Amino acid sequence: MEPVTLITGGSTGIGAATARALIxxxxxxxxxxxxxxxxxxxxxxxxxxxxxxxxxxxxxxVAGVLRLLIEEFEEVMALMGAPTVADFGPSGVALPTCRHA
Incomplete structure (x- = not known):
């Protein structure tokens, strides 16, 4: 299965560039x-x-966005939101390690 990433504020700038690179x-x-x-x-x-x-x-x-996203893609593996990045496990639960980008 292809990895799924949610990028908040990703329609322009670094978010859009990151989205394009991931795609x-x-x-x-x-x-x-x-x-x-x-x-x-x-x-x-x-x-x-x-x-x-x-x-x-x-x-x-956020809850509504995640609900729609999971309905479409079933799971989220990563979340990018300026200025942090959080990794998600297969269950969609945030793992304890978060790092600042």
Missing amino acids: EQGHRVAVTGRSADRLAAFAATAGAGERLMTLTSGAEG
Whole structure:
């Protein structure tokens, strides 16, 4: 199964660059952002097809985003959010080690 990564704030800048690099390496990537327009522009240029999911940050919060992500991709292996990175085990539970990027 392909690794799945959630990148918060990934429609532009370093988040978008990281998403593109992971997609090129075969990851399935979910990108969140506040702007639906920026997310759409990113998706149009990412060339990822079904390996990319974009989600507008909103009232559903983190729990809603994770619910939608797990419904689509079944599990999350990593989470990138500026400025930290957290590794997730197969169960989707955050492991005790987190490191600052």
